Amino acid sequence: MSKIVVLGAGIAGHVAASHLRRKLSKEHEVVVVSPNGNYQWIPSNIWVGIGRMKPKDILFPLAPLYAKKHIDYKQAKAVSFHPEGDSEEIKPYIMAEYVAGNEKGTQEKVTYDYLINATGPKLNFEATEGLSPGKNKAHSVCTYTHAQEAWIALEGLIKQMKEGKKVKILIGTGHAKSTCQGAAFEYILNVEQELRRHKVRDMAEITWISNEYHLGDFGMDGMLMSYGSNIMKSNEMVEMIFEDRGIKWILEAGVNKVEDGVAHYETLDGEYKKESYDFAMLIPSFSGHGFKAYDKTGDDITDKLFRGFMIVDADYTPKPYEEWSVQDWPETYQNPSYSNIFAPGIAFAPPHSISKPRKSKNGTDITPAPPRTGMPSGITAKLVADNIIEMIKHSNQELHHKGSMGNMGAACIASAGFGMTTGSGVSITTYPIVPDYNKYPDTHGRKLGKTFGTIGLAGHWLKLALHYAFIYKAKMKPFWWLIPE
Amino acid sequence: MTRRISKYKRFTMMNPIIQFFKFIYLSIKVLIVVAGGHGGTRSA
Numbered sequence: 128m129s130k131i132v133v134l135g136a137g138i139a140g141h142v143a144a145s146h147l148r149r150k151l152s153k154e155h156e157v158v159v160v161s162p163n164g165n166y167q168w169i170p171s172n173i174w175v176g177i178g179r180m181k182p183k184d185i186l187f188p189l190a191p192l193y194a195k196k197h198i199d200y201k202q203a204k205a206v207s208f209h210p211e212g213d214s215e216e217i218k219p220y221i222m223a224e225y226v227a228g229n230e231k232g233t234q235e236k237v238t239y240d241y242l243i244n245a246t247g248p249k250l251n252f253e254a255t256e257g258l259s260p261g262k263n264k265a266h267s268v269c270t271y272t273h274a275q276e277a278w279i280a281l282e283g284l285i286k287q288m289k290e291g292k293k294v295k296i297l298i299g300t301g302h303a304k305s306t307c308q309g310a311a312f313e314y315i316l317n318v319e320q321e322l323r324r325h326k327v328r329d330m331a332e333i334t335w336i337s338n339e340y341h342l343g344d345f346g347m348d349g350m351l352m353s354y355g356s357n358i359m360k361s362n363e364m365v366e367m368i369f370e371d372r373g374i375k376w377i378l379e380a381g382v383n384k385v386e387d388g389v390a391h392y393e394t395l396d397g398e399y400k401k402e403s404y405d406f407a408m409l410i411p412s413f414s415g416h417g418f419k420a421y422d423k424t425g426d427d428i429t430d431k432l433f434r435g436f437m438i439v440d441a442d443y444t445p446k447p448y449e450e451w452s453v454q455d456w457p458e459t460y461q462n463p464s465y466s467n468i469f470a471p472g473i474a475f476a477p478p479h480s481i482s483k484p485r486k487s488k489n490g491t492d493i494t495p496a497p498p499r500t501g502m503p504s505g506i507t508a509k510l511v512a513d514n515i516i517e518m519i520k521h522s523n524q525e526l527h528h529k530g531s532m533g534n535m536g537a538a539c540i541a542s543a544g545f546g547m548t549t550g551s552g553v554s555i556t557t558y559p560i561v562p563d564y565n566k567y568p569d570t571h572g573r574k575l576g577k578t579f580g581t582i583g584l585a586g587h588w589l590k591l592a593l594h595y596a597f598i599y600k601a602k603m604k605p606f607w608w609l610i611p612e
Numbered sequence: 613m614t615r616r617i618s619k620y621k622r623f624t625m626m627n628p629i630i631q632f633f634k635f636i637y638l639s640i641k642v643l644i645v646v647a648g649g650h651g652g653t654r655s656a
Binding site for chain 2: 359363366367368370371453454456458502506510529530531533534535536537538540548549551554556557558563577579581582583584585586588589592611612
């Protein structure tokens with residue numbers, strides 16, 4: 128009998144737990160430790176942020192589902208890692224602290240045979256002075272509560288616009304090293320469409336602010352893609368959309384301070400500038416959770432497990448951009464020091480960024496961090512679960528399931544406006560996620576047929592279909608496993 | 613110079629009948645890219 132502990136119940140954690148439970152017999156224990164009582168389908172947060180969906184449409188409580196599916200659930204947060212146990216406990220364990228219920232505040236040693244760290248990112252608002260959801264007129268759509276707050280503020284602003292007030296809206300990244308430009312891109316287009324729906328578009332100046340070097344970089348160094356019968360760069364596509372929607376843009380901007388209605392930023396040229404706004408949605412930087420790890424004797428071994436995020440089978444040797452390769456990226460997400468610990472999704476430490484790193488004249492890194500959200504999170508979580516299942520069933524230490532982001536496709540179905548007949552979506556697929564310049568030297572490191580973009584109503588329908596399909600899958604309803612990650 | 617979306621292009625982007633077929637095509641294409649397999653890079 129084995130006990131598998133999954134930390135986190137986001138996309139990666141929930142996918143791993145559900146596959147483990149389906150494929151392992153009941154004699155094996157699957158335990159989920161997560162401080163969040165709800166599962167949320169994060170890609171739909173942007174629709175909560177424009178008031179077209181309610182939080183209840185994108186979430187469901189985890190406890191009843193896990194009870195029904197025989198998954199042990201502890202609503203607790205991980206405090207520290209003890210991969211060798213300690214003087215009293217011979218098994219490896221996680222120190223977890225309950226965050227709800229009668230046991231709130233109490234700590235428990237949760238032992239394991241295998242550990243999946245799917246804790247995702249810490250939303251590091253503190254890294255940008257003054258940036259906090261709901262403060263200084265700046266908002267976030269990173270969680271459904273943030274998105275709901277953003278909508279309340281935006282709704283109030285729309286009311287003022289209807290009364291004749293002209294406003295400035297600023298949407299983009301809130302730190303020099305933020306990632307998730309895709310979410311901000313979706314939000315700015317949805318906000319723009321909602322203003323048109325409310326017939327107040329002419330009352331707003333909408334501006335995109337980003338740490339990208341080019342529009343459409345998305346933390347992936349941009350893309351060369353098929354667009355209909357043309358071949359187009361992602362920056363040309365996004366420029367075309369922004370021009371069409373009358374959205375201005377500020378690039379190469381590392382936002383470093385937010386005051387009431389003012390975002391201060393540094394540019395790659397080393398200039399310090401500011402942009403005023405009446406409503407802002409700025410994505411914070413992501414960081415690790417700052418977990419500590421200890422060995423059997425109680426000595427600090429955090430460096431063996433973490434470098435911000437969790438250390439896995441990546442090549443972390445520092446090297447210049449010109450020497451980066453897809454081989455640097457992890458394949459199995461296994462920690463090299465402890466073979467029973469894995470970190471899929473956003474929880475693993477990337478070897479470096481995907482976009483070319485750039486420093487300002489003042490030495491500030493202004494480079495998008497690599498995205499690992501959504502589909503890559505689900506795919507890496509499933510392959511980690513499959514490897515653990517093989518290790519348990521066949522006592523096999525060799526990992527057969529591999530999935531490097533340098534050999535994996537992803538789709539970004541970005542909503543560009545809500546509405547069954549008036550909506551729009553920007554559908555982009557990329558293969559591979561991390562460009563392989565050796566394999567595809569003439570097409571910016573990617574396979575053209577599989578890297579394509581298209582704009583239109585069908586994109587909105589597809590995003591909506593994925594919303595319902597993935598919530599169905601997450602609820603583990605009949606044949607849920609037939610829906611791919 | 614930035615490309616612009618033409619009137620004809622906008623018509624095709626928002627026409628529900630054209631977009632219905634596009635939806636079917638897109639769903640299959642996305643499935644092929646995403647579920648079309650993944651693997652390592654080091655043994656290749």
